Amino acid sequence: MPQPVLVRGTGLLGTSIGLGLRAAGAEVLLADPSPSAQAVAEDIGAGRAVDPEDASPAPGLVVVAAPPDVTADVVVDSLRRWPAALVLDIASIKGRILEQVRDAAARGVVSDDDVSRYLPTHPMAGSERSGPVAARGTLFTASPWVLCPSPDTRPEAVAAGEAVARALQATVHRMDVAAHDASVALISHLPQIVASLVAARLQGTPDASLALAGNGLRDTTRIAGSDPQLWVQILAGNAEHIVPALHGLRADVERLIATLEAPTAPGARLDVARLMAEGNAGRARIPGKHGAPPQAFALVTVIVDDTPGQLAALFEEIGRAGVNVEDMRLDHASGYRVGMVDVSVLPGRRDELVSALTDAGWKVV
Ligand SMILES: NC(=O)C1=CN([C@@H]2O[C@H](COP(=O)(O)OP(=O)(O)OC[C@H]3O[C@@H](n4cnc5c(N)ncnc54)[C@H](O)[C@@H]3O)[C@@H](O)[C@H]2O)C=CC1
Ligand SMILES: O=C(O)C(=O)Cc1ccc(O)cc1
Numbered sequence: 288m289p290q291p292v293l294v295r296g297t298g299l300l301g302t303s304i305g306l307g308l309r310a311a312g313a314e315v316l317l318a319d320p321s322p323s324a325q326a327v328a329e330d331i332g333a334g335r336a337v338d339p340e341d342a343s344p345a346p347g348l349v350v351v352a353a354p355p356d357v358t359a360d361v362v363v364d365s366l367r368r369w370p371a372a373l374v375l376d377i378a379s380i381k382g383r384i385l386e387q388v389r390d391a392a393a394r395g396v397v398s399d400d401d402v403s404r405y406l407p408t409h410p411m412a413g414s415e416r417s418g419p420v421a422a423r424g425t426l427f428t429a430s431p432w433v434l435c436p437s438p439d440t441r442p443e444a445v446a447a448g449e450a451v452a453r454a455l456q457a458t459v460h461r462m463d464v465a466a467h468d469a470s471v472a473l474i475s476h477l478p479q480i481v482a483s484l485v486a487a488r489l490q491g492t493p494d495a496s497l498a499l500a501g502n503g504l505r506d507t508t509r510i511a512g513s514d515p516q517l518w519v520q521i522l523a524g525n526a527e528h529i530v531p532a533l534h535g536l537r538a539d540v541e542r543l544i545a546t547l548e549a550p551t552a553p554g555a556r557l558d559v560a561r562l563m564a565e566g567n568a569g570r571a572r573i574p575g576k577h578g579a580p581p582q583a584f585a586l587v588t589v590i591v592d593d594t595p596g597q598l599a600a601l602f603e604e605i606g607r608a609g610v611n612v613e614d615m616r617l618d619h620a621s622g623y624r625v626g627m628v629d630v631s632v633l634p635g636r637r638d639e640l641v642s643a644l645t646d647a648g649w650k651v652v
Contacts, residue, residue: 306333
């Protein structure tokens with residue numbers, strides 16, 4: 288990886304990249320027009336704060352982690368400022384930004400040769416939070432990282448993108464910008480819209496109703512907590528691919544409304560069942576951990592007391608049994624001081640784990 292790496296934009300993503308690259312041994316410089324974002328990123332160990340006017344030594348690689356609407360400007364500025372550096376960005380949308388960078392070349396602000404040092408990329412990891420305080424160096428572990436080279440991108444730029452993704456333990460995927468934008472419209476932007484629309488329905492809901500909320504509501508609305516400023520830019524910047532997905536969604540919603548307006552009409556229940564089954568089929572296609580094919584894990588549910596140290600003790604016991612935890616989830620039984628821990632394991636290991644835990648005195652459901 289060319290070094291030092293200059294991260295421009297030290298919010299959630301930029302600071303997480305800085306932390307992860309530092310942990311992998313890279314020299315990282317940090318720049319952000321917000322002095323507090325830059326200072327916090329430096330304080331938590333993501334790198335050394337610099338002024339891009341006189342970043343020294345000159346960066347070998349620039350990672351642009353700024354909001355989507357200024358990303359192209361920062362990419363172009365970086366290509367001009369450091370003629371030997373490779374530049375990549377990590378914004379959530381790709382086609383529009385590449386177009387803006389190419390426009391700058393068409394206007395003579397940078398040369399086509401400069402543009403060949405630029406690699407559009409997108410790590411498919413993040414959270415509904417923003418700012419450096421929420422950053423984690425392990426944010427990208429086992430998550431996809433999409434590289435979007437075009438035929439004229441220099442191989443060194445692609446290699447640098449790969450090196451960054453691998454240093455952060457992400458899995459590398461390649462796609463052109465149009466295929467990327469069409470993909471994220473469905474797998475990222477549509478879920479965000481649906482989460483926000485469902486959560487928006489709760490605004491006038493009485494507190495007594497909300498008190499009944501379980502994990503279904505929490506799961507489906509987590510990303511409704513996302514930063515509106517960022518999502519305005521993402522949705523507007525990828526509208527071309529999002530609108531057809533919304534038309535598909537509208538067709539399904541209209542079909543469901545028509546069916547439920549006459550719920551006992553012949554065929555109505557079959558239609559509802561079909562819609563639910565289509566949802567089952569779509570969900571089953573989401574790949575498992577590390578991009579592996581979808582896999583049905585076996586669930587072991589254990590009741591734990593809601594007291595300090597219980598979870599640690601449970602996982603220690605599972606470790607002693609030599610069984611790998613593929614996934615886990617904690618539910619609280621409303622009104623009781625116990626938690627229910629759902630542990631996902633390979634189906635072939637389920638019975639021995641149940642025996643080991645039961646023998647050790649755990650309450651397995
Ligand atoms: N939040 C997420 O989960 C993900 C975000 N992304 C992309 O990463 C980028 C950054 O997003 P977050 O870190 O979530 O946002 P953030 O709001 O936490 O951080 C953005 C930072 O960029 C800085 N900034 C603003 N103008 C700038 C400029 N001209 N030059 C340099 N820095 C500038 C801001 O001061 C702020 O510190 C966005 O392009 C977003 O699309 C990609 C994957 C996931
Ligand atoms: O929080 C989550 O689950 C996300 O999916 C976050 C996210 C937000 C924006 C992106 O471009 C990529 C990932």
